[in-house]
Amino acid sequence: MEVHRVQALAESGLSQVPPQYIQPTPSLRTTSSSSVPLIDLSSSTSSSLLRHIPAACKDWGAFQLVNHGVPDRLLDSIRSVGLGFFGSPIESRERFACDPRRPASEGYGSKMLSKSDVVLDWRDYFDHHTLPLSRRDPDQWPDFPPNYREVIVEYSEHMKVLAQKLLGIISRSLGLGDEYTQDAVGEVYQNITISYYPACPQPELVIGLQPHSDMGAITLLVQDDVGGLEVLKDGEWVLVEPLKNAIVVILADQMEIISNGQYISAQHRATVNTNRARLSIATFYDPSKSRKIFPAPKLVKEGSPARYREVVYGDYVSSWYGTGPDGRRNLDALLIQP
Template sequence: MEAATLRRRVQILSESGLSQLPPEYIQPPDLRPSPPAFSGGIPVVDLDPSGDPLPEIRRSCLDWGAFYVANHGVPLRLLEEIKAAGLAFFQSPMDSKLRFACDPNSAASEGYGSRMLSKEDGVLDWRDYFDHHTLPESRRNPGRWPDFIPNYRDVVVEYSNKMKELAQNLLNMISKSLNLPPSYIEEAVGEVHQNITISYYSPCPQPDLALGLQAHSDMGAITLLIQDEVGGLEVLKDGEWVAVQPLSDAIVVILADQAEIISNGEYRSAQHRAIVNANHARLSVATFYDPPKTRKISPALQLVNKQRPLKYHEVLYGDYVSSWYSKGPEGKRNIDALLIEEKSS
């Protein structure tokens, strides 16, 4: 492993005892974190079968684009096991971790890395990660995942399968909340491509200058996320950042850009970011539920009318992914590029 590649590991920088942030991690003044204006957190939707979650799901998708789900059907011990497996990996010796390093020349390769985007001139996130390609099963190769942590591979497979079930259930309910057939969004997405990314945010010497993950909306259909008790996830609502307080028994649901397109803009994908702190490492696990790159995504025609005209151009998902990785997310500029200009009357 080249020394330059090794230096890009945030955990190595953090553990070296540096007192000042390297310049490539310093965010521009207007993007630096500040105390959230509101810390009440995102809505919590109870999926208990005895109730009707659809009204709360609709409200949450309209107002936030993000919400917690409780009584989600995923075993709580599995949520703890996937976090423990990830923490064990990042606490392992560097030579063991580097055996599973990402391809440094590919922006979206599987494995252990730090740099997500392909452009070289952007500010870097204060984060290391391990990305797993988990669905469809033809992409799933546990041989590319750590073999030195007991049960790691089995836990990732079980977690992948449970997250698929939950994502399908949620997409069905989101479809119904839009008065679409229950399977509409799932069929529009096609054969799901699922990635599971475990992120590790090391203590940062100047957390007021850096971000663990820059502000962005996710590119796919839906994201399911859990975080440890340290917290650090923030969601943008009405121009203000809201801290998402950790709930150990709940899962964060984040609407992504393709869901916004399918809803013809009725629901908004959630812009979110991760902040860091000086004293504690933080760990999160994000499960991305995305279309295949060959899939074309367009608004549901049932949601197009005089009151809500067609809002987005159709897009080939592979082109959308290429734009996201090459230009960088920068909030929601990638989905905004698909907006159809309104004709003046």
């Protein structure tokens, strides 16, 4: 299967986008001046956090997090090694190419789905399988820049700690025990995806990443200063303004199921621009494929019946890759009642 690297296309000097990248109904304009909530994790009291978290999770399914405990120098390092990889010769990058015939295979890629009839995203990426340790094989990761693998390992650990802390806070805010959501998710499967969105001669015709909600439990995303991440709120796309060393927290589909719809998974997308390439790093915190996910029994009661059917997470993943990143279609298919 022939794979075209978007970065190579962009750097070839083309003035028009190839047809396989053109969206069928371009409607990519950001239409809202709202702001995604900003939450300070160093807030002096847990009661303050528990006041702000529910509104962000109910209304947005996303928020920006500051004073999160991840060292600034590590955030700089992960962006630096990502740029180092995508700035290397394409022959070096291709040594780590993923298998384009297998969805979610580890490595350097440009096409998330193996289907041939999909409109392509204006994006290249590198996906790392980092947790559990039985999945981790640093030999599958680039060895350039020289500290690349070391940075990914350290970053993985910090993201695990932060995700666990956030799941505890979210669980408490729902009136569940501190450990409930972590126990519901079970053994964590963590992937770290570094995405590179090249500058585009016709950004109004393409999309960096299709509108979608994430499959798993929670996603932690670090941006550069370019901007392009957008969240859907009340039918309008809202730009998530880059804040230096903030982490964007995105609730994913399994969290909406566990919360019985009290909290929402955020539908989001990535746009591109004419002048500057953009880099982002997303860390996905997901259940194991065999885990059964269902609404927390404490949140199912008279007047508030279960809104979602139980699902085995592996089946959910298969369905997601079968249809592709198409808004919230996969989650909505589990609804018992609208």
